[in-house]
Amino acid sequence: MSWCDIGVNLNDKRLFFVPVFERALAADVNHIIITGTSLEKSQQAILLAEQYPNHLWATAGVHPHDASQFTPQTIDDLRTLSKSTRVVAIGECGLDFNRNFSTPEQQCFAFEQQLKLACELGLPVFLHERDAFEVQIEYLTKYRNDLHGGVVHCFTGDIKQMERYLDLGLYIGITGWVCDLKRGQALRGAIKSLPLERILLETDSPYLRPKGLANNRKVDNGNNEPAYLPYIAQEVASLMATDIEVLQLASQVNTQALFNISSSHINRAK
Ligand SMILES: [Zn+2]
Incomplete structure (x- = not known):
């Protein structure tokens, strides 16, 4: 059995792909789903995923920062990018009123x-989502009946917020934030x-290197990677x-179900 990392910025210049x-x-x-955060990054993610169809998939979307x-x-x-069979979700999208x-207004429109x-x-x-919880929930509620599911990527909130997302039928993406005994409480x-x-499960590489992981700077340059x-x-x-x-089994079954990746595909890759 294998692991699925549903959120990797594998086209980030800090990560040397091979x-x-x-x-x-x-x-x-x-199994890795490469996060698309802009048109250009989504296109790159798809091109990379096309080279390794047994292992890589991509999302296509525009991050609130952009x-x-x-x-x-x-x-x-x-819409055109999403015609690729490698694209399994729209995003990364949402609201970030922190920065x-x-x-x-631009974020809500996008x-x-x-x-x-x-x-x-x-x-x-x-x-x-960051510092925009209530507005984000309003939009998700408005479209909940027509949405084909979703994942709250890099969820870092508390139990009340988690329950509101669960009530909307969403999956919860957990990163190495959980290894941070202070911020992750x-x-x-x-x-x-x-x-x-x-x-x-997701790493959100190269960001969010899990706390407590042994220093491995010679190998990973201090970055987070899917191997973690x-x-x-x-x-x-x-x-x-x-x-x-x-x-492991649960996260694999959930990945297959949400992103419509067939189990034969996952088994074949192993
Ligand atoms: Zn994010």
Whole structure:
């Protein structure tokens, strides 16, 4: 059985693709969904995924930080990109009122357009949210009946927020944030109540290198990489008081179900 990392910025210039990919495979992280955060990054993600169809998939979307670049033409371009069989979700999309690199109005426009596209194409959404929880929930509620599911990528909130997302039928993406005993405290508490049938695992590489991981700077340059997913999973399993094999199976089944990746595909790759 293998691991699925549902959120990797594998086209980030900090990650050297070949060695990072080889270390992922050596760690049994056989299935990776590359995050598309702009038109250009989505295109790159798709091209990379096309080269390794047994292992790599991609999302296509525009991150809230880039929402100021979003025009009516962007949605047509995303629609075209999403015709690739490698694209399994629309996103990374959502709202980030923390840094407001784009104005809230621009972010809301880009987010709603992408929600509509996901509904139209029957694809799930790959969601980002920071300091915009209530507004994000409003949009998700508005489209909930037409959405084909989604994942709250890199969830770092508390149990109340988690329950609101679960009520909307969404999956919860857990990163190495959970290994941070200080910043991750609310999340560590919430995870104890997260049903196994709603968990997805991700590294969000090269960001969020898990705390407590041994220094390996000569190999990874201090970056996070998909090979560290089992380390995160170990922490999650212990917080959920479940066996790691049970968590592995659950996250694999959930990945297949949400992103419509067939099990024959996953088994074939192993
Ligand atoms: Zn994000």
